[in-house]
Structure formats: structure tokens, C-alpha cells
Amino acid sequence: MAATERRNFGIYGPGDLFQLLRDGRPRTRAELVEATGLARTTVASRIDALLASGLIGPAGEAASSGGRPPARFVFRAESRLILAADVGGGHAKVALADLGGNILARHAESRRVSDGPELMLGWIIETALALLSEIGRREDELSAVGIGLPGPVEFSSGRPNNPPIMPGWDGFDVPGWFATRWPVPVLVDNDVNVMALGEVYEHWHESQDVLFIKMATGIGAGVICSGRLERGSEGISGDIGHVKVAGDEIECRCGNRGCLEAVAAGPALAAGLRAAGHEAVRTSADVVDLAASGDLAAIHALRQAGRDVGEVLAMCVNLLNPSVVVFGGALARAGDQLLAGAREVVYRRSQPLATRRLRIEPSRAGADAGILGASRLAIDHLLSPQVIEDDIAAGQPAG
Amino acid sequence: MAATERRNFGIYGPGDLFQLLRDGRPRTRAELVEATGLARTTVASRIDALLASGLIGPAGEAASSGGRPPARFVFRAESRLILAADVGGGHAKVALADLGGNILARHAESRRVSDGPELMLGWIIETALALLSEIGRREDELSAVGIGLPGPVEFSSGRPNNPPIMPGWDGFDVPGWFATRWPVPVLVDNDVNVMALGEVYEHWHESQDVLFIKMATGIGAGVICSGRLERGSEGISGDIGHVKVAGDEIECRCGNRGCLEAVAAGPALAAGLRAAGHEAVRTSADVVDLAASGDLAAIHALRQAGRDVGEVLAMCVNLLNPSVVVFGGALARAGDQLLAGAREVVYRRSQPLATRRLRIEPSRAGADAGILGASRLAIDHLLSPQVIEDDIAAGQPAG
Numbered sequence: 001m002a003a004t005e006r007r008n009f010g011i012y013g014p015g016d017l018f019q020l021l022r023d024g025r026p027r028t029r030a031e032l033v034e035a036t037g038l039a040r041t042t043v044a045s046r047i048d049a050l051l052a053s054g055l056i057g058p059a060g061e062a063a064s065s066g067g068r069p070p071a072r073f074v075f076r077a078e079s080r081l082i083l084a085a086d087v088g089g090g091h092a093k094v095a096l097a098d099l100g101g102n103i104l105a106r107h108a109e110s111r112r113v114s115d116g117p118e119l120m121l122g123w124i125i126e127t128a129l130a131l132l133s134e135i136g137r138r139e140d141e142l143s144a145v146g147i148g149l150p151g152p153v154e155f156s157s158g159r160p161n162n163p164p165i166m167p168g169w170d171g172f173d174v175p176g177w178f179a180t181r182w183p184v185p186v187l188v189d190n191d192v193n194v195m196a197l198g199e200v201y202e203h204w205h206e207s208q209d210v211l212f213i214k215m216a217t218g219i220g221a222g223v224i225c226s227g228r229l230e231r232g233s234e235g236i237s238g239d240i241g242h243v244k245v246a247g248d249e250i251e252c253r254c255g256n257r258g259c260l261e262a263v264a265a266g267p268a269l270a271a272g273l274r275a276a277g278h279e280a281v282r283t284s285a286d287v288v289d290l291a292a293s294g295d296l297a298a299i300h301a302l303r304q305a306g307r308d309v310g311e312v313l314a315m316c317v318n319l320l321n322p323s324v325v326v327f328g329g330a331l332a333r334a335g336d337q338l339l340a341g342a343r344e345v346v347y348r349r350s351q352p353l354a355t356r357r358l359r360i361e362p363s364r365a366g367a368d369a370g371i372l373g374a375s376r377l378a379i380d381h382l383l384s385p386q387v388i389e390d391d392i393a394a395g396q397p398a399g
Numbered sequence: 400m401a402a403t404e405r406r407n408f409g410i411y412g413p414g415d416l417f418q419l420l421r422d423g424r425p426r427t428r429a430e431l432v433e434a435t436g437l438a439r440t441t442v443a444s445r446i447d448a449l450l451a452s453g454l455i456g457p458a459g460e461a462a463s464s465g466g467r468p469p470a471r472f473v474f475r476a477e478s479r480l481i482l483a484a485d486v487g488g489g490h491a492k493v494a495l496a497d498l499g500g501n502i503l504a505r506h507a508e509s510r511r512v513s514d515g516p517e518l519m520l521g522w523i524i525e526t527a528l529a530l531l532s533e534i535g536r537r538e539d540e541l542s543a544v545g546i547g548l549p550g551p552v553e554f555s556s557g558r559p560n561n562p563p564i565m566p567g568w569d570g571f572d573v574p575g576w577f578a579t580r581w582p583v584p585v586l587v588d589n590d591v592n593v594m595a596l597g598e599v600y601e602h603w604h605e606s607q608d609v610l611f612i613k614m615a616t617g618i619g620a621g622v623i624c625s626g627r628l629e630r631g632s633e634g635i636s637g638d639i640g641h642v643k644v645a646g647d648e649i650e651c652r653c654g655n656r657g658c659l660e661a662v663a664a665g666p667a668l669a670a671g672l673r674a675a676g677h678e679a680v681r682t683s684a685d686v687v688d689l690a691a692s693g694d695l696a697a698i699h700a701l702r703q704a705g706r707d708v709g710e711v712l713a714m715c716v717n718l719l720n721p722s723v724v725v726f727g728g729a730l731a732r733a734g735d736q737l738l739a740g741a742r743e744v745v746y747r748r749s750q751p752l753a754t755r756r757l758r759i760e761p762s763r764a765g766a767d768a769g770i771l772g773a774s775r776l777a778i779d780h781l782l783s784p785q786v787i788e789d790d791i792a793a794g795q796p797a798g
Contacts, residue, residue, distance in 0.1 A: 321631020
């Protein structure tokens, strides 16, 4: 009874103590007793358990009134390795990180998600092994895996859920597949949520209410409310790409008409520019490059895409009242042209109270948002009080 | 240092123990030691502090292996009184509740919020005193006040924030005004948030992601994500009434054109019905009554209002992926006509994954949603670990 009841009320064992130490500041046993209200013997046994796990270590000596100075303990971010993977429609990136979210090594290349899960996941493992060898670390130091995929994912099970551009992935048990190779926790989420996590954790931690908009081959949003990623009841929040913004003459790949994606995502912009004579323009990056070269048609297309997404964003801003909207993804690298269109509509259509302090900004994490967020997903799970407590209980008698 | 640091990490003193007892189940000291991991002496002193505060009391005897049975302690919901007020544009309701949220007495009458804050708040206090006398309780038993107001409110300060239909209220210090009469916490929020809280707490507690839509003189939403009311960075989330759904020929009182409120709220429907010959139709209630009498124009107007709000709702459903959308407010009493229009558009426009288990339902709390939510606002504050700890520390040496 006790462990379950504790958890229901947010009260834990050694994992709780550890949340204090996670900030990186060294503390003595006496300071931890003072900070938690736990009994001295409880603190002592929990410290022992955390020392044995390697998550904390001794940290020099504290000032003392005399005699032998008391020991201090500090979080060891280097004690575990995280594997982070960011899978897009036509590219993939793998990284190793420590428990502080610092990227230690990375590798990116063109890979097609449509080749199916076994090829992609096999490549992720091969790449991880190569990166481990590159930085001279062991396979058994890997403690968790975080993966972002370009489609809806049921977060609780780690299975893609009817993803439109990922043949062979629907319902595929990604954590189960990994478990046969590495017995570590595997966290899987859609790419937009993962990018939102990476962006916010690294660059906007002072903001509690953030909308992250990804504009590339598709258009989606990551919703952060009160500092927490909100996935919704089915784990598919943020699906703004199929809101109707245009007339019925425009067909969308989803089966509906007039969807935001059908007019403002990379393929729609590229198709428009091809029709205007720029026959080589295929991808979001091509559109952005063409605009950067000063081509007026491309600049106008990006500006209009910003206005189109602005129509939907104005409503999101009224509904959620975020303090920051961050634009990421390959199209967002266009920067001002796109953002100016979005700002124009949001400031016209949203309520004045909702926009007086609103910022609409380009991504700061850029192309790293995905691996930063995927590692954060894994770290937040691995260092949660419940998981730490379970780990310690499995490894030795609990404190 | 310690108290602040504890709070930053969600670790408290006596208030923490109390969160376990809040479920109403009696527990012994030994059970509380087991459940919290706190030292026996700490549990004993915290129990003493909570007993002295009256928030818990003895609860009969537990089974024991022999000798004198150990004492058990239980939450006393009756130990404090809450004043809840639900202020609308043309009506107001005052209630007294216990700490379990049970309404002990209530009174409603026609009152104009446009008469200004001093008249309205003075009337709330007079009414509260009359209700106290009605149930034979004392003024000093009132421990917190919760108020819902029909406009934007800065929740942290309890001040209305540029409310459009509340002359004299802009920036008015509602908690400060009360403090000169009753030195108790006063929580103020907008009426839609308050109704959403009341509705969800009483009737949808198994749902973590809920959208509450109020349709009456205005149209607004209460956003519940992961079980928590999300107010946004300026406290004005849920402002869906001014999303554009119609052409520029329709003016809205907000200064924009084509807003949802300008075509689908009570005044717009009543004006349309007056133009069609129903000259006596003024309010949302008049529209609903006319439809209930079988008038086809009124039924069509409600159905179309449902479709109009459905256009906005379809986008909210894609963005937030709620499990339930609840319709409340005077227009929502029309029930099926309105909901059928909304369902029609949401099921057509939202993504299949977002609607496969979505429920769109009428309010269950009905006219009581406001007072239930206002009392919940006050109770959740009063029984939060931090407030309990502060209360106990102020009243006696802390445990």
C-alpha cells in the first residue's frame, strides 16, 4: 500500500531527495535533513542508495565549525549516457548526451522513414555504437533512449498511431523492439513535441506557456502549458495542419479540403514556385534558399504562408494565451519573411490583452531541437522520482 | 532557506500530511509514518498542529493486536465555511459551502454588474450574512471567498483586466476591498474558468483534458489540461468569442468583424429572431424558450449557432485533443439543437484520431456550475500544502 499511496500524493523515497540534488548544488546530509524534513536515518540510507547507484558522488568538503568537515554530495550528470534520435521524413539524426542534456557526439544523414521501422531502428543502433566508440564509452553506460518520429505516436506505449507518411510503422512496438537489444527505457513521441521540449528546455525555461510551431513538409504545434508538454487525451494534441484556412478547391492529402498544410507547408509552396517557372524547387529548404537569393516569388510565398498559419495561430493565441510562439522546422529557417506574415495576422486578429506581451520568435535550437528534446524526454523519465526509486529498489535493499 | 527550498521541490510540512487525509479516509499515526516516510516525531507534531487547527479530528478507533487501540484521524470538511459568488452580467448568486464543496445555502437574484464593484460586493457580503444566519453559523467561521466575474481577471491579483461589460471594475482590487471587512483569502477568476472548475470537479473528475464552452451573452472557453485549469500567461486563456468565423459585413462589439460572438451568442440570435417577427425575444433564455415551444426559426438559429461554434471548436479539438467538450451557459440549456450543430462540424472538420473517443455533452452542473467552481477555487487554495503550513505557523509554533 505505502509505495502506491506515496506516489499518488507525490511523495517518494530516494528519488525525492535526488530532485533537490538535480540542480547541481552540493549539499551535506544535515542540509538535506533540513530541506526535506525526513528523519536523519532516512536521509542517510537514501544517500547511500544514491551513492551506490552512481547518480550522486562526493563533492569536496563543506565549511564546518571544527573537526572533520562533513561530506557533501552532488549530482553526477556524467554517470549515465542517453541515446537521442530525431527521425524526419527524409533525414535522421542520432546523438549521445549526458544526464545534463549535453550533447557528447552526433551524426546525421539522409534516411527515409518510409523504409520502415526495422531498417531505421537498426541504423539508429549501429550509429549509436559508432558514436560510443568515437567518444570511448561503453554500451552498458547507455541508460535510456529518446526518439522523435514524424507522425502521431501513442506516448504511453511508444507506438506510432496511424502515421500518414510512415508505411510499416503503424502500431509498431518501438520500445519492444529496442528491449530485445538494450534493456533500457525507450521514450517515443512525435517530432513536433520533441522539438518543442528541446527548444523550451534549452532556450525558454523562463516561459511557462509556449506554442512551438513546426513548418516543414507538414505543419504541427507543440503545446506547453504551465511549463508542461500537453499531449491531450489520445496523445495527438497540436494537430493544426488540417484546420481549414482556404476554399474547397484546394485538396489536402488528409482527404479534407482547404487545410492549412495544403496551402502553407513546404510541398505547397514548392509546387507554387514550380508552376511559376522555378522547376528545380522541391523541398522546404529549396524554397528558403530561393527566397534567400532574393527571388520575389519565393519571398511572397513565404510571407503568405506566414499569414495563412497566422490565421490559425491567432485562434491558438486567443485560446491558450501563450507568452511566446516559436517557429521551427525547415521553412522557419526563412526567418523574418515567414514571421512577418504570421505577426501581421496575429496582431490584427488576436485579442489585444493576449498580444500585448506576446513574442513571436524563430527557433533558437534550430536543427538541434529534435535531438535536444529527445534526450530531454529520456532524461526526465530516467531521473523522475518513481524511476529512480524503482531502480534503486531493484538493485539493492531500499533505503 | 529550508522552507523556500522545500516548496520549490513540492515538499512541505503539515500541509503535506494533510493532502493524504483530504480523501476523507481515517488513518493512524503509524499509517501516516508508513505512507510519508517522515520521522515518527515529525508526524506526531504535525498531527498535533492539524488537530489544533481543527482541520482534522479523531475518528473512532482502529483495529489493534491488543491493548488500547491507536487513535485515527480524519479530515473535518465541516470545520470551515467558504463563501462562493457567481456574478453574471444581469444576475448574481451567493452560496455557503463546506470544505468538501457541499453547498449549505444559496441565494440568487437579478443584479447588474454594471452598477460597479462596491454595490455588487456589498450585496455579496449582506447576502452572505443572511445565509450564515439562515444556517445558524458564525461570521468568523468563513475562511475563504471565491468569486467568478463576467470578464477577464488577473488571477494572481484578483483584479478585473479591461472587462468590456463591467464599468467601474477595471483594475478594482477585489481581494483588497474584502480584506477591510474579512481577513480571509479571496480568489477571483472569470466566470467561464469558474464554471469549468465546478463542472469538471463535480462531474468529470475521471477526465484529464476537458474543454468547457460557455454560450450565453458572450462565448468563452475554460481549458483543462492534464486535470489543471490553464489560465495562460496573462490569465486570459479561453477567449474564443472573437475568432473570425463570418464575413466582414458583421460588426462585433470588440471592434473586429465576423467574430464568433457576433453571430452565435445570445444577443445575435435574439436580434435575428426579432428581425423575423419575434419582437419580445431579448435574452439567451428567450431564444431557448422559443425553441422549446417548437418555433422553427429559433430551432434553426440554435442549430446554426452550434455549427458556428463548431468551426472554432474543431480547431480547438485538433490543438488540444480533449476527451470531453462540455457546453454550459444560458444558450446551452437548449441542449440537442445546439450540440447537434457543433457535433456536425467537429466530426467533419477535426482529425479522426481526435474525435474517435471525443464526447460533446451538455453541462451537468447547469446553473450551479458557477458557485460550485467558485467554492472549489477557494477550497483548493485554502487546503493547499503551503497555505495550511503558513496558517499553522502563524497560529502556533510549527511542528
